[in-house]
Amino acid sequence: DAKTTQPPSMDCAEGRAANLPCNHSTISGNEYVYWYRQIHSQGPQYIIHGLKNNETNEMASLIITEDRKSSTLILPHATLRDTAVYYCIVEANAGGTSYGKLTFGQGTILTVHP
Amino acid sequence: SAVISQKPSRDICQRGTSLTIQCQVDSQVTMMFWYRQQPGQSLTLIATANQGSEATYESGFVIDKFPISRPNLTFSTLTVSNMSPEDSSIYLCSVDRGPGNIQYFGAGTRLSVL
Numbered sequence: 660d661a662k663t664t665q666p667p668s669m670d671c672a673e674g675r676a677a678n679l680p681c682n683h684s685t686i687s688g689n690e691y692v693y694w695y696r697q698i699h700s701q702g703p704q705y706i707i708h709g710l711k712n713n714e715t716n717e718m719a720s721l722i723i724t725e726d727r728k729s730s731t732l733i734l735p736h737a738t739l740r741d742t743a744v745y746y747c748i749v750e751a752n753a754g755g756t757s758y759g760k761l762t763f764g765q766g767t768i769l770t771v772h773p
Numbered sequence: 774s775a776v777i778s779q780k781p782s783r784d785i786c787q788r789g790t791s792l793t794i795q796c797q798v799d800s801q802v803t804m805m806f807w808y809r810q811q812p813g814q815s816l817t818l819i820a821t822a823n824q825g826s827e828a829t830y831e832s833g834f835v836i837d838k839f840p841i842s843r844p845n846l847t848f849s850t851l852t853v854s855n856m857s858p859e860d861s862s863i864y865l866c867s868v869d870r871g872p873g874n875i876q877y878f879g880a881g882t883r884l885s886v887l
Contacts, residue, residue: 666845667843691873693875695876700880701880702865702878702879702881703816703867703876703878705875708873708874710806710823746815751874760819761806761867761874763815763816766815
């Protein structure tokens, strides 16, 4: 079973920031938070991941609360192409030889409007 | 990153037949994963394929129904055997390009069973 809870859907205006929440209240100390998205008719795409510090890359920012029980994915300037299902996943990371599987929940359908 | 090619991209099959799906990666990887995505649903892991050993199947999936081959570090196949309409799904392969347990997915194979 998925270890995360996400709202089923969200809307965002194009050009505005999209803030996608995720609850993971039972997260363990060695588990990371991963975000993937799936655009219609494509395979899932990795976005970002983190353990306890906030992370930022060219796609998004990940804000993890101090108690690690929740996080927020931020798309700073959403475009129509960001319309997708966003999955928040909690899994252990075995480091350099990691081979952990991913358990997908239902995700959040983000719709970006013109 | 990784470039993953899946073949076929889609197929329509008759019940009782079998279909073999191929997954080719552009570089050597230790672990490959096979997922199923039923219509309107999230992804469910079928099995993990490690080169040189038997695949590890998740609960609810058996080798007789979903035999997997992993002949080398860049290639794997998943066979959907004795198909029924309930097997109509998207089947996706992914690879783990650690560190970080980041998985890269193929575009998927859309299977319809009549």
